[in-house]
Amino acid sequence: MTHQENMLDKYYRGETSLEEEKELKAAVSESKTKSAEQDIFSFYAKESAVPEGLEEDLFAGIEKQTGKGKSIRMRLYSVVSAAAVVLIVLTVFLDVRSKKQAQLxxxxxxxxxxxxxxxxxxxxxxxxxxxxxxxxxDDVEIIIN
Structure with missing residues (x-):
């Protein structure tokens, strides 16, 4: 077994370090014979590259979406919270009032x-x-002596 095959076995078992993986990728890409590992490593190399301006576009889209949705959602939460507080206060007030009336x-x-x-x-x-x-x-009698 060659050194490259030993490194591939170790790579597939997940036992390689970062330096060993870099060395293996360089050795596989320099190899003149076509192999599945060469295709996999070249695919990962292409996919790992980030297009220019992608980060700015993503952050601009996120800012645009969160700006609208957040303000509407916050308004909705504040209205619902206020309604819940009013409902709780009204319930407590009516309960205290009915207890006071029953006590009287x-x-x-x-x-x-x-x-x-x-x-x-x-x-x-x-x-x-x-x-x-x-x-x-029923309750009253009028009597004269």
Missing amino acids: EDQFFVMEQALFQMSESLQPEPEPDDMLVLWVD
Whole structure:
């Protein structure tokens, strides 16, 4: 086995260093016989060359695309964020308001029950002969002694 064949085996196993790869590429390209390695190395050499002005064109296109899309996207994000904040604040406000209303209703009911019990305990037992009932409702009775 020749030195070039040993280097190719080592190259295909991935055991070559950068210097060895450069040496192998130079040896293969200088070889007078046509081989698959010569085609592969020449293909990689052609493809590795970057056309002039490509970098500037790419960056100009990127700037153009990100400038438009970024501003529209940022506006959309800010509008959606503002709407979400308003929705959260409104939800919290309505929840606090409904809890406060329920608490007031509970307090009113407790007060009403306490007043009813006080009025029943303070009223003397009615005497049937002396009482004149003028009007009776579910909650109110008008009685004259």
